[in-house]
Amino acid sequence: MNIRALESRTALLLAMLFVGVASHAQVATNNPVAAFYNGPEGYPAWTDAIRWQQFIDMSKYAEGKNNFEKFEHARDELAANGGGVLYYPAGNYDFSTMPADGPQGRGLMLSRGVVICGETPLGKATAASGMLDLPTKFTFGFQRKGVDAAHGFGGDAPRDWNVIGLMPEPGGQLKDVNHVGICWVHVVGAVIYFGPQLKWGPTWGTAEGWKSKFVKAAWKERVPNGTSPLDPLLGAPFGKANYVGAGQGRLVFGCVLEDAAVLNDVYEEGNGPASFYAYKFGARIGICGSRVFVANNVLPISKRNFKYTQTTRKTDVGKGGGSMILREFVPDTTILFDYGKTCGVEVNKLLCGPWESGADQEGVIVRDNWVFNHGHRGFNLAGTWMTIANNRNERIYLKGGADVYGLGEGWTLTLDGNLRSNAGGNGTISDNLSRAFDLAGSHLWIDRNWFNNVGSNPGNDGEGILCQAHGGTQIRGWAITNNTHVKGDGQSSYMGAWDVDQHGCLIAWNQTAGWVGVINVSKRDEVDCAYVANKAAKVNAKNPETLTELPAGTPAAPRNVRTARYGGDAVRITWPDASTNEIGFGVQRSLDSGKTWTTIACRPPRINGTDPDGLAWIDFSAPPGKALLYRVAALAGDEAQSSVSEPAAALTLDPLQP
Numbered sequence: 001m002n003i004r005a006l007e008s009r010t011a012l013l014l015a016m017l018f019v020g021v022a023s024h025a026q027v028a029t030n031n032p033v034a035a036f037y038n039g040p041e042g043y044p045a046w047t048d049a050i051r052w053q054q055f056i057d058m059s060k061y062a063e064g065k066n067n068f069e070k071f072e073h074a075r076d077e078l079a080a081n082g083g084g085v086l087y088y089p090a091g092n093y094d095f096s097t098m099p100a101d102g103p104q105g106r107g108l109m110l111s112r113g114v115v116i117c118g119e120t121p122l123g124k125a126t127a128a129s130g131m132l133d134l135p136t137k138f139t140f141g142f143q144r145k146g147v148d149a150a151h152g153f154g155g156d157a158p159r160d161w162n163v164i165g166l167m168p169e170p171g172g173q174l175k176d177v178n179h180v181g182i183c184w185v186h187v188v189g190a191v192i193y194f195g196p197q198l199k200w201g202p203t204w205g206t207a208e209g210w211k212s213k214f215v216k217a218a219w220k221e222r223v224p225n226g227t228s229p230l231d232p233l234l235g236a237p238f239g240k241a242n243y244v245g246a247g248q249g250r251l252v253f254g255c256v257l258e259d260a261a262v263l264n265d266v267y268e269e270g271n272g273p274a275s276f277y278a279y280k281f282g283a284r285i286g287i288c289g290s291r292v293f294v295a296n297n298v299l300p301i302s303k304r305n306f307k308y309t310q311t312t313r314k315t316d317v318g319k320g321g322g323s324m325i326l327r328e329f330v331p332d333t334t335i336l337f338d339y340g341k342t343c344g345v346e347v348n349k350l351l352c353g354p355w356e357s358g359a360d361q362e363g364v365i366v367r368d369n370w371v372f373n374h375g376h377r378g379f380n381l382a383g384t385w386m387t388i389a390n391n392r393n394e395r396i397y398l399k400g401g402a403d404v405y406g407l408g409e410g411w412t413l414t415l416d417g418n419l420r421s422n423a424g425g426n427g428t429i430s431d432n433l434s435r436a437f438d439l440a441g442s443h444l445w446i447d448r449n450w451f452n453n454v455g456s457n458p459g460n461d462g463e464g465i466l467c468q469a470h471g472g473t474q475i476r477g478w479a480i481t482n483n484t485h486v487k488g489d490g491q492s493s494y495m496g497a498w499d500v501d502q503h504g505c506l507i508a509w510n511q512t513a514g515w516v517g518v519i520n521v522s523k524r525d526e527v528d529c530a531y532v533a534n535k536a537a538k539v540n541a542k543n544p545e546t547l548t549e550l551p552a553g554t555p556a557a558p559r560n561v562r563t564a565r566y567g568g569d570a571v572r573i574t575w576p577d578a579s580t581n582e583i584g585f586g587v588q589r590s591l592d593s594g595k596t597w598t599t600i601a602c603r604p605p606r607i608n609g610t611d612p613d614g615l616a617w618i619d620f621s622a623p624p625g626k627a628l629l630y631r632v633a634a635l636a637g638d639e640a641q642s643s644v645s646e647p648a649a650a651l652t653l654d655p656l657q658p
Helices: 001-017 032-036 045-049 065-082
Strands: 055-057 084-088 091-094 109-110 114-119 136-139 142-148 153-158 163-166 181-182 186-188 191-194 243-245 248-253 256-258 285-287 290-293 306-319 325-337 345-349 364-367 370-373 379-388 392-395 437-447 450-453 465-468 473-479 485-488 494-498 502-508 515-519 526-532 538-540 561-566 568-573 584-590 598-603 617-620 629-635
Touching: 032 045, 032 248, 032 598, 045 248, 065 084, 065 109, 084 392, 091 186, 109 114, 142 306, 153 325, 181 243, 290 345, 325 437, 345 364, 345 502, 437 598, 465 473, 473 494, 502 515, 502 598, 515 526, 568 629, 584 617, 598 617
Parallel strands: 055 084, 084 114, 091 136, 109 163, 114 181, 136 186, 163 191, 181 248, 186 256, 191 285, 248 290, 285 345, 290 364, 345 379, 364 379, 370 392, 379 437, 392 450, 437 465, 437 473, 450 485, 465 494, 473 502, 494 515, 502 526, 515 538
Antiparallel strands: 142 153, 153 306, 306 325, 561 568, 568 617, 584 598, 584 629
16 A cells, blocks of 8 residues: 555544544543642643544554554554554453564554543542552453462462553654553553663674674574663663653553553573573663653552563682682572562653763653552652652561561572672672662752652562662752651661762652751862751761751742743742742742642752752643742741732743644
């Protein structure tokens, strides 16, 4: 079929599908993010640029023999017409008929401008309780792995391509796949991965990636293209400047990801060709890009965890003849395939390189998510002008051998299916990454998040809210406020910086059994910082000018607050400092002509003025079409004693057109 005939046929099908659809259609044609976040919290204006009113009702779509084929046909038709919505009314959609496992498979790959949307649940369906009752469900296939009938071992692991991901249009590039996402779907068995474009090598076996030399024979010839979460570590040269770009406008809203993990049966590091594990570097939600919105999602505890046996190894056992390092291989070690020992939400950090952080990606909002973890990071996030608010990381303390899931005791804790010794050679695992929030970037507001039971045994981790040097950035313009750590069975934890420069950091009104502030900074800067009004065991500060006690008096309110449109979908707010005794600033917004005000960001103090953007904030949650008022508070330790500026002149963002 030639191009003109294909375009004509596509236009006819769309005309038939977009008219006279069932009563569910009205739900699909509205922006579900705007409908849900219709209060003072606002929503990202860029979500209005998605073509919500151009959709296909997938319950009536007939092009294809099964749900997977129908998805691909309908996706291509929407993409050929500028994008739109694949609308799935209430029901269970079976995707277990996707192409076979192995290098030639593929997942549900979205094209530019295409969004999956399920039926909107009744009432205000929030993730706060760790449950979302969604009428639309996607079910993916599993494979039996590690079966040992004599011991009752083995269970269901995800298939290799249980991924909701991205693909470029013919002749296009992955970095240009913009305005994509998924809303209101209960997903069973698959992860979401909207990754970056790198300078790909020819194949996984020849790309000289970090793990390329360990690739199993069956996967050596895979041609990397960014559709797999394993591509960044296997398909791009390691240690080189290979980051090309990532898209913008990437959305995951109101979803449940049950039994979600990336299966690694692709490479092995001494475990043998039959080895497998839950991929350490694969998040359940993994996003790279700017204008990212990950909100109101639930990542629940899995009921599919299972024991199995696998060869593991310990390194640095000793030296043989010459300088050869002896390695001890341990056969038949009992370990867990643990869906909860994977990263929860990953944005612009680990796989946006490697190892080049995506910390310069603007407009990231991660809010109102409920994530279960049994080890690894709950949230691994990077960006600029980023909001991380009201997320809950519910954890079971990671202790080797414990009866965690009703599977009994007697299993060995490993990092990623391998058993490695540390530098001391005593077999202790150095870092299971069992922490709540591992963050990087500049101008972050981390507010009202909750976490518990961080750390591991054996292990060397347990951080609560962390910025560390090898995470990709230093701290510039952070505010960590009103967060709660419940120690439970875990480590005392901390909130702050490890071995990084700090140019503006406010840590206030938090609760933790550990410490707040900064540590291991003998050669690092610590300026424009305040660690005050926390309920913590200790405050760590290096610079005598850092505020660790509340200043006396009431700070003067900022004057002459100014606003300006930013990038067509955000508002930049600036102000001059009018006093020297504030602990920081609070940026407030009103959507009702000043009757009610909502804090949309806190900012650190600007004592020494080392951050040129220290007296600014960019609001990426400003709803379009409404009169926006902004004012700024000079914060005191008691928020009731803060002084508030006069509002800037009202400003309205123009509604974005699809």
